[in-house]
Amino acid sequence: VQTAIGVAHSKLILIGEHAVVHGQPAISLPFPLVGVEAIIDYVPGSVKIDSTFYHGPIDSAPDALNGLTSCIKATLEKLDMPCEDLLIRIKSSIPPGKGLGSSASVAIAVIRSLFTYAEEDYTMEQILELAAISERHAHGEPSGIDTLTISSECPIWYKKEEPFDLIEPHGDFHFIVADSGRMGDTRMAVESVSKLIKSAPKRIQSKLERIGELTHRARNALETASKHLLGQLLNEAQKELEALGVSDAGLNRLIYFARQEGALGAKLTGGGNGGCVIALAQNEMHSKQLCEKLKKIGAHAVWSFSLKKKPNQ
Numbered sequence: 001v002q003t004a005i006g007v008a009h010s011k012l013i014l015i016g017e018h019a020v021v022h023g024q025p026a027i028s029l030p031f032p033l034v035g036v037e038a039i040i041d042y043v044p045g046s047v048k049i050d051s052t053f054y055h056g057p058i059d060s061a062p063d064a065l066n067g068l069t070s071c072i073k074a075t076l077e078k079l080d081m082p083c084e085d086l087l088i089r090i091k092s093s094i095p096p097g098k099g100l101g102s103s104a105s106v107a108i109a110v111i112r113s114l115f116t117y118a119e120e121d122y123t124m125e126q127i128l129e130l131a132a133i134s135e136r137h138a139h140g141e142p143s144g145i146d147t148l149t150i151s152s153e154c155p156i157w158y159k160k161e162e163p164f165d166l167i168e169p170h171g172d173f174h175f176i177v178a179d180s181g182r183m184g185d186t187r188m189a190v191e192s193v194s195k196l197i198k199s200a201p202k203r204i205q206s207k208l209e210r211i212g213e214l215t216h217r218a219r220n221a222l223e224t225a226s227k228h229l230l231g232q233l234l235n236e237a238q239k240e241l242e243a244l245g246v247s248d249a250g251l252n253r254l255i256y257f258a259r260q261e262g263a264l265g266a267k268l269t270g271g272g273n274g275g276c277v278i279a280l281a282q283n284e285m286h287s288k289q290l291c292e293k294l295k296k297i298g299a300h301a302v303w304s305f306s307l308k309k310k311p312n313q
């Protein structure tokens with residue numbers, strides 16, 4: 001093969017972020033409205049990357065790309081391919097640092113493209129194992145939820161060290177995602193929560209457990225078409241995330257505005273302290289209206305998408 005393409009969509013965490021790092025469950029959703037395409041071409045010489053951030057040989061890539069370059073090298077080794085004669089072009093529509101799993105999507109698109117280039121089939125386990133190399137650089141102590149959701153087409157119920165579960169929503173849920181414009185740093189946010197646990201173990205542990213409990217109830221709400229209940233649970237989770245110090249003024253402004261404009265619930269999504277919010281609209285029409293209003297008050301980007309029950313349900 002002279003050219004090969006690999007793609008990956010992005011992801012959203014509906015509920016359970018941060019608590020999931022400490023053993024609680026989380027629910028995440030594949031987010032197909034933005035994604036990554038990686039294109040491999042045979043080009044003699046060293047392995048080169050062509051992306052918005054960097055263009056050049058992988059061995060001279062900036063430190064920020066260490067995760068990706070280690071992941072590329074490990075994938076080539078797994079495929080028994082020499083580390084040469086490749087140009088890897090990366091095109092992404094995922095805004096980085098916004099809790100949408102940009103780093104994991106890039107890694108997964110690149111891994112898929114390398115397997116396709118080598119004309120090798122891959123399993124989900126292989127992809128997750130290789131993508132974890134990249135995520136450890138990006139996040140420090142990633143729970144694994146990002147890579148899993150990016151490799152899945154269905155909402156995921158995830159708990160560390162346990163087999164994951166697919167969730168089948170009953171009923172239609174209309175969500176809005178709005179970008180606060182500020183880049184978050186998931187690694188720092190995760191570390192700040194770990195520090196809090198050390199300083200006040202009982203108090204913080206109970207908050208994480210509370211998020212876990214809300215996440216269990218949110219699964220039930222998704223599976224029983226309970227929109228209003230799901231909205232309330234998202235709001236409750238936001239309260240706990242604020243208490244953990246991972247929400248900021250930009251996120252709070254969008255969250256409170258969305259609620260004031262009739263959203264059934266709204267919270268941050270992903271690492272927080274920058275990044276995006278997710279809001280649950282009343283219906284499809286309300287979702288479109290809310291998008292327009294959020295744009296008007298300064299959201300950098302807004303997406304509306306639906307989780308729909310399968311036609312045979």
Ligand code: PMV
Pocket residue numbers: 013016017018019020021098099100101139141142143144145146186190269270271272
């Ligand atoms: O990559 P982000 O910013 O979407 O956040 C990942 C979610 C966290 O729970 C904060 C971290 C993790 O590894 O699960």
